[in-house]
Amino acid sequence: MPQTTIDLLNKGIAANQTDRFRRGNLVRLPRKGSVVIGGDIHGHRRNFERLIAYADLAHHPDRHIVLQEIIHGGPEDDTGGCLSYQLLFDAVRFKLDHPDRVHIVMGNHDTACISSSEVMKNGKEMNRAMGSALDREFRHASSEVKQAIRQFLFSQPLAVRCENRTWISHSLPADRFVETFDAGVFDRELRPSDCEKPGPAYLLTWGRRHSQATLDRLAQQLDVDVFLLGHQAQTHGWCQAGENLIILACDHNHGCFVEVDLTGVWTASELAERVVPLASIH
Numbered sequence: 001m002p003q004t005t006i007d008l009l010n011k012g013i014a015a016n017q018t019d020r021f022r023r024g025n026l027v028r029l030p031r032k033g034s035v036v037i038g039g040d041i042h043g044h045r046r047n048f049e050r051l052i053a054y055a056d057l058a059h060h061p062d063r064h065i066v067l068q069e070i071i072h073g074g075p076e077d078d079t080g081g082c083l084s085y086q087l088l089f090d091a092v093r094f095k096l097d098h099p100d101r102v103h104i105v106m107g108n109h110d111t112a113c114i115s116s117s118e119v120m121k122n123g124k125e126m127n128r129a130m131g132s133a134l135d136r137e138f139r140h141a142s143s144e145v146k147q148a149i150r151q152f153l154f155s156q157p158l159a160v161r162c163e164n165r166t167w168i169s170h171s172l173p174a175d176r177f178v179e180t181f182d183a184g185v186f187d188r189e190l191r192p193s194d195c196e197k198p199g200p201a202y203l204l205t206w207g208r209r210h211s212q213a214t215l216d217r218l219a220q221q222l223d224v225d226v227f228l229l230g231h232q233a234q235t236h237g238w239c240q241a242g243e244n245l246i247i248l249a250c251d252h253n254h255g256c257f258v259e260v261d262l263t264g265v266w267t268a269s270e271l272a273e274r275v276v277p278l279a280s281i282h
């Protein structure tokens with residue numbers, strides 16, 4: 001039912017906006033409990049379920065979970081349409097079950113969806129692929145459902161900043177944009193143009209291959225010690241890509257996550273020792 005789906009997304013938008021830990025476009029987590037962090041999911045339902053199972057939020061009241069890049073990838077319909085929006089709806093339901101402890105941060109596939117710009121994955125333009133599947137499922141109501149999806153994605157936080165000086169986001173601005181990146185975007189109201197090139201939400205979610213100098217500069221600017229990102233494909237599910245950077249991926253069978261104890265302060269090397277393969281979770 002289209003209206004049920006639109007209502008779900010609208011509740012998700014409200015939950016993003018009223019998240020108890022939301023400050024501007026950041027989620028700020030205190031030095032209490034822990035946070036489970038996953039990388040890109042891209043429609044990988046089994047790994048989404050494993051992350052949820054591991055987090056077991058019902059029995060761990062001080063545990064948070066950060067998810068990212070839910071859409072674009074995974075199951076397709078008969079004509080090659082991308083069905084990952086179904087997993088997005090389940091992620092919204094999960095957020096509604098634990099509204100202050102499930103935090104879904106904005107990815108570049110989200111910014112592409114918000115601004116209806118092209119985004120390729122394995123040779124396929126994913127906005128068109130997901131749009132065509134939505135058209136088939138929701139027919140006359142598909143434009144309203146698409147609009148509600150874009151509004152939900154737009155309501156997501158850009159990053160999670162933990163009091164223990166850990167930073168979680170989809171990516172960071174690339175080397176050549178680090179000088180001009182407007183870090184004020186985290187504290188002001190987000191505008192649709194922020195998600196378009198060269199807006200700050202675009203730069204934040206699209207950057208790749210950061211030099212150590214860029215990572216050090218951003219660590220100083222954002223006043224954090226360690227970055228936990230997704231976005232860059234990881235054959236082994238994760239890697240340490242700098243003195244202060246861990247990259248995670250959850251979109252294939254070797255996907256990994258990490259749980260960060262928020263009461264302590266950690267280096268990237270210490271967090272690297274805590275990376276867990278999703279295949280070990282049943």
Ligand SMILES: [Mn+2]
Pocket residue numbers: 040069107108109170205230231232
């Ligand atoms: Mn990405």
